[in-house]
Amino acid sequence: MPKRVKFAFFLDLKSAYKTLLRNKIRSLLTILGIIIGVGSVIATVSIGQGASEAIQSTINSMGSNMLIILPGSSSLGGVRTGFGILPTLTLNDAYAIRKLPAVKTDSGNLGMAQQVIWRGNNWSTFIMGASSTFPEIRDWPVAKGTFFTHQQVVSAANVAVIGNTAATELFGLINPIGHIILIHNVPFTVIGILSVKGFNAFGQDQDDTVVIPITTMQEKIAGTTWVHAIAVSAKSKEDTVIAQSEITALLRQRHHIPLHKPNDFFVRNLTEIAQAANSSANTFTILLASIAAVSLLVGGIGIMNIMLVSVTERTKEIGIRLAVGAKKKDILKQFLIESSVLSLFGGILGIAAGIGISNSISAFSPLKTIVTTEPIIISLVFSLCVGIFFGFYPAFKASRMNPVEALRYE
């Protein structure tokens, strides 16, 4: 018996398919709403997915499991300054943090814009003092030459590793390694070139930089003993939270802060920032997709409209079917299957359209789009539901027809 039912269903499908093919233009116009709806859902979700992937990769390019420690703001006479004003963080803080269990490594950073000179050429770039752990923390290896060692940091050596943009601007096509550049009138030997990193989330060219040992920066260029920031890499994603509290406890102790006083530093968890950015991208995607889903509903109304017309047009056929013994449920089923096939067809065409749109956006604009299977399955199911939901009323109307009146209809 189930085999027969299955066969009957197949016959119904075939008949629905044939019916819809007889009126190709009308069927196509009917499902246009569904096509547009599903297409825009697929396209918008793929843009959203692409955006959140982009955010993820930018965040990852800043270094993985990263925490940033900034000096605190000062409050003098009620006037509060921004972060990073107080000279409260030192290189020794950084070295102490490095010994914490949840911390893999760290790098004290001190940066400022400076003019760099090589022979007759000069270029204003961002000079960054960093520890030897910089490539590991920022996930940013050198492309050519070597990075400076811990030894060179301790001895405050005059060595520099330059970013790709700075290298091109200063040296053009010449290999900079081994050349002497002047920063703030101090000579530095170029020992390496960083690999290309690209732009960061704020649109800054990360490759426009020169990295020198933090100690050299403090003593010979900035003339300070403190650092702008300490970048910390936790051992794992889960460890970022532990590291955050360990660092807070350690720095409070090192800075002799009494219990009732606030911290004179801030610990920022980049993983959390990444998650926040991601969730805002998701919210945006959901918003766009729901607007697109509204057009799916409108498409459903189109289906209902045409199915009502179709039921009226085929009153005679319904009468014939009733006369030869069709029951209410047979007629109901026939029209429900028709509307479902219609909307499912629309869904499939819409998915094709959505993938097409998404691929062209990828090809012709800087936005990267990613089509995943999830929205495809969801919109297929959704369009099927639209077909059943909006097809129900016309099918119900058809099934309640009086055979005598239906047969008399011309």
Added chain:
Amino acid sequence: MNTGGIKERATSYDIPGGEPPLIRLENIGMIYKIGDISYEALKGINLIVENGEFVSIMGASGSGKSTIMNILGCLDRPTAGKYFLEGKDVSNLTSDELAEIRNKKIGFVFQGFNLIQRLSIVENVELPLYYAGMYSKEATEMAMEALKLVDLAGTENKFPNQISGGEQQRVAIARAVVNNAPIIMADEPTGNLDSVRGADVMRFFKKINEERGATIILVSHDKNIADYGKRLITVKDGIIISSAVIESQSMV
């Protein structure tokens, strides 16, 4: 309201312990209501039809013959009286139960052929079997057999608009007999045909009646067509005014 003194002939129903008649209408009334206006189409119809009969119902338009037909064919329910089909009261069944009876017991042939244009000839003939829950090869074989009966073997894959009106009506006959229904209802089956094709169609009703033993109830306003039957019932103003055996049958 009675049948005006027309005496029904003795039937097996009158014999104690005998088989009930195929069809028995008992004081059937039908009132149509359109808004506040009501119209009495049937005013107490009593009728017995035995198995294997060929009954012609004649009457002018508006006489109520189509209404009798709709009730006999279980397409409609009477507003008064009782309808016994094979001894079972069917006057108060639900629409799905009536559909089941139409599917199993009754075949229809209408004036306008009423084939589904979208379906091929064989698919049209298969339709009652489909709703009887029969699919597949078996149904197709039965449909082919029915088409052979009306001399239309070989047209099964054509569509209704590719064959003549007479042939379309024969397809409708094939569809009516495909499920071996004991009753065939024919409502002005030759109304849309010329006399030659009409006679051709009538030949098959005779054949089905004589060879298959199916009971045929024919509604017509044309005496020549009605004369194919063996009994003539005349309807006027919602009542049966005469019921008589047709002696000499005109043959064309």
